[in-house]
Amino acid sequence: MPPALLRSAACSLLLLVPALQVQAADNDGHYPLTLDNCGTQIRIDAPPQRAVSIGQNTTEILLSLGLADRMAASAVWIGEVPDALRADNDRVPRLSSTVPGFESVLGKRPDLVAAQFENDVGPQGRIASREQFASLGVPTYLSPTDCVGRVYGGDTNQDGARTRAFDMTLVHREIRELAEIFNVPERGAALVESLQAREADAVAASAGTPPDLSMVWWFSSAELSGDAWVAGELGAPGYIMKRLGAHNIIKSNEEWPAVSWERIAALDPDVIVLGEMARRNFPADDINQKIDFLEHDPVTREMSAVKHRRFIVLDAQAMNPTLRTLEGLEIVAKGLNALGLTGKRLPDEAP
Incomplete structure (x- = not known):
């Protein structure tokens, strides 16, 4: 308007x-x-x-x-x-x-x-x-998660870029401030305390992750075979990977840069985290279409993560800097454990 x-x-x-x-x-x-x-x-x-x-x-x-x-x-x-x-x-x-x-x-x-x-x-x-x-x-x-250490780049970068890495203290700050606004500070303090305890448990459960474990996080794509919106280094996925001892193959300060599958395949990540969502703005919003594409596209099907089905499915809301980022940390930690990647070397072949 x-x-x-x-x-x-x-x-x-x-x-x-x-x-x-x-x-x-x-x-x-x-x-x-x-x-x-x-x-x-x-x-x-x-x-x-x-x-x-x-x-x-x-x-x-x-x-x-x-x-x-x-x-x-x-x-x-x-x-x-x-x-x-x-x-x-x-x-x-x-x-x-x-x-x-x-x-x-x-x-x-x-x-x-x-x-x-x-x-x-x-x-x-x-x-x-x-x-x-x-x-x-x-x-x-x-939300402080959207304005502290983050800038928007106009039409070519609508998701923005970060000038500093996200961490959960920004979510804790939002919880405390909203609790103050509504005059329920004790509820805010209790919620933050519970999140901190859960995070400590998830990190402890992932001990032994191989130091060279690499990952890519696929949120969605405008077209399945086109560039993928994958996580940059400084957003919520970057925080989760850092806490779990893994590293991102994508080196970018953008929140969700668009990257070609040829480039992703050349970097050959060990694990692919797939965003699952209820919305259907694009075909790749559907988790089943994501997996079908990865397993049948001539480029993506050659990646080791695809050959060995090293997929972790995660609610897309947990991929953003949100209250649910902690849930993402817990699910990825459990996923790495289920794939046999905590405390062990990467398997050469699928079990």
Whole structure:
């Protein structure tokens, strides 16, 4: 929508958005709360009661904090919600599985918009800018995983690149900050503590991974035989590989660079991690089509990982810097163990 029309639509919906209550909702002095979030000062004057979450990770964090009753809607989904969160998620209306319109978000009368991606709520946001929401009295919160150590590169690099490696402390920060915004800090602390304990257990379980173990992580492709969107070094897959003692064959700071199968085959990774997702934007979103292509394409079928079926299937949500990255760490650790790659040399032949 052109900026002029967007402003007009925003003005017409102004009365739908409630003014934030200046007084604190309780007497413990928690509000007003001011946070420096992704370079923007945000002020929260009362605990949100009608939050709209844009992005699956943001939604799952809020649900994990037990805040379903304070969520007016969610949007932008890539896969299924974990079973443990399904009942609470069913209570939250879904605006859209993809990017919702500005008017539909405002129609929920939000008192907070929390977004996973700057591409959705940011300077060139597909929904609107933070300033547009602020002009209507709606504070916005962006995930630190998307703005700390990350830059977007325009039309040729829409997924962005990282200037520093992702690590789980950014997810922990998001959990704690959202818990502060909703005035449930003890829930945030407990969730972070449980994630840290699970991560330590997964790393311990993968002890003995061969130091030269190489991997490639295939998220998806516009065309099966075309360039593959595979993980760069500094995103969530890079963090998982580093924690498990493996290395990435793809040397790139881009989040998901497009790489030819000829190049991937020449580098011959030991293990291929395959993204599984509920969406179907491209044929390669289907895990069965991924595997069928790898096993029958004349280039990919010659890779040792394909010949020996060294595949690990992982929910694509765990491949992004999210709460589910930890789940990815656990699944990959178990997968390497099941393939006989922890504490052992790589087998010369498939069992």
